[in-house]
Amino acid sequence: MDVRSQVSMVFHLDKCIGCHTCSIACKNIWTDRKGTEYMWWNNVETKPGTGYPTMWEDQNKYKGGWQLDEKELDEPDPKKRKLKLKLQKKWGALGNIFANPNLPTLDDYYEPWTYDYENLFTAALSEEQPTARAISLITGKPMEIEAGPNWDDDLGGSPVYAANDPNLEHVTEEEKAQLSEIERVVFFYLPRICNHCLNPACVGACPAGAIYKRGEDGVVLIGQDKCRAWRMCISGCPYKKTYFNWGTGKSEKCILCYPRLESGQPPACFHSCVGRIRYLGLLFYDADKIQEVASASPEDLVEAQRSAILDPNDPEVQAGARKNGITDTMIEAAKNSPVYKFVKVWNLALPLHSEYRTVPMLFYVPPMLPVLAKVNENGKYDSARDFPEGLAPLMSALERNRVPITYLASLFSAGNESIVESVYKKLIAVRVFMRAQRAGDVPDSEVQQALENAGTTAEEVQAIFQLTSLPTYEERFVIPPMAREQAVDETTGVYAHKASAGFGFRKAPARRF
Amino acid sequence: MFVESVLFIAFPYVAVTLAIAVTLFRYFTDRFSYSTQSSQFLEGRALFWGSVPWHYGILIILLAHVVAFLFQDAWAALVADQTTLYSLELIGLSLAIAAMLGLSVLLIRRLRSSRVLVVTSTMDWILLVALLAQVALGIWSALFFRWGSDWFLFTAAPWLESLITFQPDTSFVVSLPWVVKLHMLGGFAIVAIFPFTRLVHVITVPITYLWRPYQVVVWYRRSR
Numbered sequence: 001m002d003v004r005s006q007v008s009m010v011f012h013l014d015k016c017i018g019c020h021t022c023s024i025a026c027k028n029i030w031t032d033r034k035g036t037e038y039m040w041w042n043n044v045e046t047k048p049g050t051g052y053p054t055m056w057e058d059q060n061k062y063k064g065g066w067q068l069d070e071k072e073l074d075e076p077d078p079k080k081r082k083l084k085l086k087l088q089k090k091w092g093a094l095g096n097i098f099a100n101p102n103l104p105t106l107d108d109y110y111e112p113w114t115y116d117y118e119n120l121f122t123a124a125l126s127e128e129q130p131t132a133r134a135i136s137l138i139t140g141k142p143m144e145i146e147a148g149p150n151w152d153d154d155l156g157g158s159p160v161y162a163a164n165d166p167n168l169e170h171v172t173e174e175e176k177a178q179l180s181e182i183e184r185v186v187f188f189y190l191p192r193i194c195n196h197c198l199n200p201a202c203v204g205a206c207p208a209g210a211i212y213k214r215g216e217d218g219v220v221l222i223g224q225d226k227c228r229a230w231r232m233c234i235s236g237c238p239y240k241k242t243y244f245n246w247g248t249g250k251s252e253k254c255i256l257c258y259p260r261l262e263s264g265q266p267p268a269c270f271h272s273c274v275g276r277i278r279y280l281g282l283l284f285y286d287a288d289k290i291q292e293v294a295s296a297s298p299e300d301l302v303e304a305q306r307s308a309i310l311d312p313n314d315p316e317v318q319a320g321a322r323k324n325g326i327t328d329t330m331i332e333a334a335k336n337s338p339v340y341k342f343v344k345v346w347n348l349a350l351p352l353h354s355e356y357r358t359v360p361m362l363f364y365v366p367p368m369l370p371v372l373a374k375v376n377e378n379g380k381y382d383s384a385r386d387f388p389e390g391l392a393p394l395m396s397a398l399e400r401n402r403v404p405i406t407y408l409a410s411l412f413s414a415g416n417e418s419i420v421e422s423v424y425k426k427l428i429a430v431r432v433f434m435r436a437q438r439a440g441d442v443p444d445s446e447v448q449q450a451l452e453n454a455g456t457t458a459e460e461v462q463a464i465f466q467l468t469s470l471p472t473y474e475e476r477f478v479i480p481p482m483a484r485e486q487a488v489d490e491t492t493g494v495y496a497h498k499a500s501a502g503f504g505f506r507k508a509p510a511r512r513f
Numbered sequence: 514m515f516v517e518s519v520l521f522i523a524f525p526y527v528a529v530t531l532a533i534a535v536t537l538f539r540y541f542t543d544r545f546s547y548s549t550q551s552s553q554f555l556e557g558r559a560l561f562w563g564s565v566p567w568h569y570g571i572l573i574i575l576l577a578h579v580v581a582f583l584f585q586d587a588w589a590a591l592v593a594d595q596t597t598l599y600s601l602e603l604i605g606l607s608l609a610i611a612a613m614l615g616l617s618v619l620l621i622r623r624l625r626s627s628r629v630l631v632v633t634s635t636m637d638w639i640l641l642v643a644l645l646a647q648v649a650l651g652i653w654s655a656l657f658f659r660w661g662s663d664w665f666l667f668t669a670a671p672w673l674e675s676l677i678t679f680q681p682d683t684s685f686v687v688s689l690p691w692v693v694k695l696h697m698l699g700g701f702a703i704v705a706i707f708p709f710t711r712l713v714h715v716i717t718v719p720i721t722y723l724w725r726p727y728q729v730v731v732w733y734r735r736s737r
């Protein structure tokens with residue numbers, strides 16, 4: 001057992017209101033520089049939808065992530081299976097270095113622009129109102145806007161965007177038709193940042209070896225002085241979370257606001273999240289198991305990942321952690337981690353697209369979405385209409401979930417529907433239980449049935465409710481004291497940097513030739 | 514005589530010194546810019562048709578230049594056979610033409626794509642023109658001063674050797690046609706501007722990728 005710690009995240013999708021505050025917080029801090037205008041290290045997309053960059057989930061196009069050949073899957077022991085990058089063999093990387101055939105280009109994202117506001121003030125007097133034309137932030141010339149960072153925002157049901165969602169592949173025609181039926185149209189938001197994976201494909205794809213995972217907290221970073229613009233990480237990351245800075249010719253990605261983390265603050269997108277959907281805390285995992293987890297059979301992927309996550313209360317794990325230099329305060333933080341509860345104790349939060357085999361460490365509680373309602377004879381929305389007599393107009397039975405389970409399984413459990421179903425059973429139990437507590441209109445027998453069905457208890461359900469609906473800031477973000485300053489002290493003479501501008505670039509990151 | 518010494522003795526030495534010194538200096542002081550600046554993200558289609566033939570063409574030809582110079586006896590034996598000589602020159606010529614066409618595509622692309630134009634520096638233009646001129650001179654020599662793969666053994670090769678052994682002797686090259694001379698000087702000119710341009714990416718070829726493990730984990734406190 002090789003115990004390592006990872007700063008991990010949970011996004012509770014039922015709480016996301018799609019306000020994009022997170023994206024703006026991130027943009028204002030990190031990506032409002034030349035060359036990064038089009039980047040959204042945090043973006044929020046509407047699902048079903050094609051996302052950003054368009055169709056990022058289509059790995060036939062971008063070749064992101066890792067893959068197991070058919071014959072590897074015949075080998076029963078995952079440890080003996082050999083993973084390959086979907087993008088390239090190692091020789092292939094050198095062969096394709098002159099033109100990466102799977103690189104998304106600017107138009108797969110969008111051309112960033114501003115408006116010529118100046119003209120509103122300086123235009124000569126004329127019959128027509130002056131206008132502020134769109135000006136490309138790349139060429140500085142007027143441009144036609146053809147796409148934007150959230151071009152399909154809220155366009156659930158759209159035949160252009162929603163219908164092309166790659167996750168609809170296995171959804172039946174009937175379900176697809178329902179998804180766009182006018183009164184059933186459904187969509188939810190999927191906020192995405194870098195998953196700070198355990199088996200990152202961006203790292204694996206980088207020919208220069210510029211990308212690395214920090215041992216202490218698992219943050220994945222790109223060394224700007226080492227990046228040589230070979231741009232393989234951009235195709236390699238299946239989530240399209242490394243971006244090419246066209247101004248400096250370097251790749252950049254979400255840094256999980258590590259300077260904030262190191263000073264005890266949550267990342268900006270977490271801090272500013274309006275729906276309070278975001279949780280951050282430590283997970284301990286067994287690094288010896290990464291290979292095995294990443295090579296699991298598709299239906300086992302989620303379970304395998306759960307099994308690699310270790311219990312910080314287990315003395316054996318604690319001993320292993322200490323052996324690897326993880327401090328007692330870190331162990332304490334891991335015990336209080338909300339992420340550990342959602343992911344491992346309650347089995348509620350699931351990784352996004354684990355079939356990409358990067359072992360992502362950002363987990364999602366899938367959305368239940370509001371109760372389905374139809375207009376009744378009196379012209380009123382009526383949530384009870386479709387339900388058989390006696391069943392509370394509640395929170396719906398699983399079969400009535402507005403989004404097909406197949407679709408959700410394609411997103412969150414590599415197609416294994418039973419995993420998503422068991423998550424939903426628990427979420428339903430929480431709703432039924434709390435409804436009984438608060439409104440008192442659910443018969444006891446029904447509450448018991450819901451609990452049993454989900455294999456959970458009243459205590460657990462209450463704890464889930466507490467952490468879902470009423471958590472404090474400190475409960476949502478349990479940031480380990482990383483004591484980075486001490487670590488820096490060991491490798492760098494701090495006095496040499498006294499009165500200087502920090503440990504970062506000594507020069508502006510600009511190209512001089 | 515003086516002009517010849519300057520061009521064929523002083524200039525090569527200056528060029529190589531400059532290349533080595535500035536390359537090292539830039540590596541240690543400005544590693545951030547130590548690469549090419551890919552513009553594929555801004556324009557991909559023309560880049561493919563330019564970059565691929567250019568790189569593969571020029572790499573193989575350069576390799577042939579180097580191999581021929583390093584293993585002169587073997588090379589001489591090789592080109593002694595007429596069929597081999599003809600085929601080698603034909604292959605070389607086609608590669609050179611591919612490289613030249615590729616380079617032209619790249620040049621036109623930079624002029625025509627307003628996005629790529631934004632990220633093009635003065636040094637990029639100088640380099641593009643220098644490379645184009647050099648390839649053109651090479652093709653010219655190959656076409657009109659036939660069988661260079663043979664005669665270089667008695668001209669360019671001994672001249673380069675004389676430079677390397679610090680016993681410079683221009684007599685091997687002075688009587689060559691000016692196009693050929695320009696091609697030789699052009700080579701050193703490119704060596705001279707090498708560290709001031711994006712050409713430095715040549716020596717950052719990420720060959721270590723072939724044997725490094727896929728995953729890279731960096732620790733502050735310990736190394737392993």
Ligand code: SF4
Binds near residue numbers: 195200203236237238
């Ligand atoms: S999600 Fe992040 S860590 Fe994972 S492969 Fe992509 S960029 Fe790398």
Ligand code: SF4
Binds near residue numbers: 016189275
């Ligand atoms: S700030 Fe929070 S609620 Fe708003 S879009 Fe982002 S994740 Fe969703």
